[in-house]
Amino acid sequence: MLNRRMLLVLACATAALAPVAVQAQSWRAKYPELTFGAIPTENPTVTTERYSKLADYLSRELGVKVNFRIANDYAAVIEAQRAGNIQIAYYGPASYARAVMTGVETEPVVLARRNNGAIGYNSVLLVRADSPYRSVEDLKGKTLALVDPNSASGNSAPRFFLDKKGVKVDSHFGKTFFAGSHENAVLALMQGTADVAANAWYADTDNHILRMASKGMLKDASGKALKADDFRVVFKSDIIPGDPYAVLKSLPEDLKQAIKRAMLDMPKKDKANFDALSDGKDIEFVTTSAKDYEPIIDMLKFNDRARKAG
Structure with missing residues (x-):
């Protein structure tokens, strides 16, 4: 049987919880x-x-x-x-x-x-490993596939960090275009519509190249299956949030x-x-x-x- 003191404690506890319950119900x-x-x-x-x-x-x-x-x-x-x-x-x-x-x-x-x-990642520029390009300087006049105007790793970071190296994206590359997603930028590189692609690089063991390879998405214009080592990183930015x-x-x-x-x-x-x-x-x-x-x-x-x- 509950005595008066126990009832008082129970009442106080219920009153304290009531505002929380009301708030949850209200939202x-x-x-x-x-x-x-x-x-x-x-x-x-x-x-x-x-x-x-x-x-x-x-x-x-x-x-x-x-x-x-x-x-x-x-x-x-x-x-x-x-x-x-x-x-x-x-x-x-x-x-x-x-x-x-x-x-x-x-x-x-x-x-x-x-x-x-890590709680951040890098922006990279990728090329095909069978291409002659080994540096950003080698890519002057070539076609760059960006991701989206509002992508950090696929647009803003490469512009910012390349500028620090004295490379202006819009004048260095002969053509730039937005592919729409990180995967689409890689596809443009694979299929030859771009010479280089901007992308996110979470780690050497976690990136869109590896993710696409695991899903069987890495195929060039001729249908040949590609592997992760068929690509080369020619530029990596500082880490971004x-x-x-x-x-x-x-x-x-x-x-x-x-x-x-x-x-x-x-x-x-x-x-x-x-x-x-x-x-x-x-x-x-x-x-x-x-x-x-x-x-x-x-x-x-x-x-x-x-x-x-x-």
């Missing part, structure tokens, strides 16, 4: 569904396979339906967050920075730590914290689907903040000034 009433969008770093099928699993996991953890939406290009994610149509977004560092620079009220919450311990998952600032604080907590817990609660995000190359999510991406904003501002200067 679920306002957001009975959420939308998660991702930039198209790979082909639509692979991107959907990876990130729809994350959306399903978040649905279970948050207790509301989380829909996955793949964007046509990087800018589409920026504009969808600007309009409030995507509450959770997977960005590249440059597309996140561009969103912030153009007034999108978004904030990063987590990014992945890779199995080599990893890809952030960002949420709208306007979301209720308890919802933002719930999203962050769920993602930090994913490697333990749903390891199979966490591993599917990176083919097992990531080991955990770690917290991040807007401050971590200030160098990327500076990089974009530098590139913007350089473009205006001609």
Whole structure:
């Protein structure tokens, strides 16, 4: 039988928990569904396979339906967050920075730590190993496949770091074009429509060349299957911050914290689907903040000034 003191303790505990329950209920009433969008770093099928699993996991953890939406290009994610149509977004560092620079009220919450311990990656320029090109200087007048105007490793970083070496991308290369995704840039290189391709390089054991090879996607214009060592890196940038998952600032604080907590817990609660995000190359999510991406904003501002200067 409960005595008066026990009843008083129980009543106090219930009262303390009540505001939390009310807050959780209030955001679920306002957001009975959420939308998660991702930039198209790979082909639509692979991107959907990876990130729809994350959306399903978040649905279970948050207790509301989380829909996955793949964007046509990087800018589409920026504009969808600007309009409030995507509450959770997977960005590249440059597309996140561009969103912030153009007034999108978004904030990063987590990014992945890779199995080599890094929470960032490099931008590289790739050529075919059977080509005569062994340096950036050898590529003067040649065709460069970039990824997307808002890609860090596929556009902003090579422009910024090559400029530091005295190489202006638009004048050094005879032609540049945007392939649309990291995979498409590699395909352009394989099929001979580009002499060199910009890309992300997470590690020697984790990059889009290896990922495409594992899926049987490395075939040249004649249909010949290629291997990872059929490509050569002729330029590698300094390390840049990893890809952030960002949420709208306007979301209720308890919802933002719930999203962050769920993602930090994913490697333990749903390891199979966490591993599917990176083919097992990531080991955990770690917290991040807007401050971590200030160098990327500076990089974009530098590139913007350089473009205006001609």
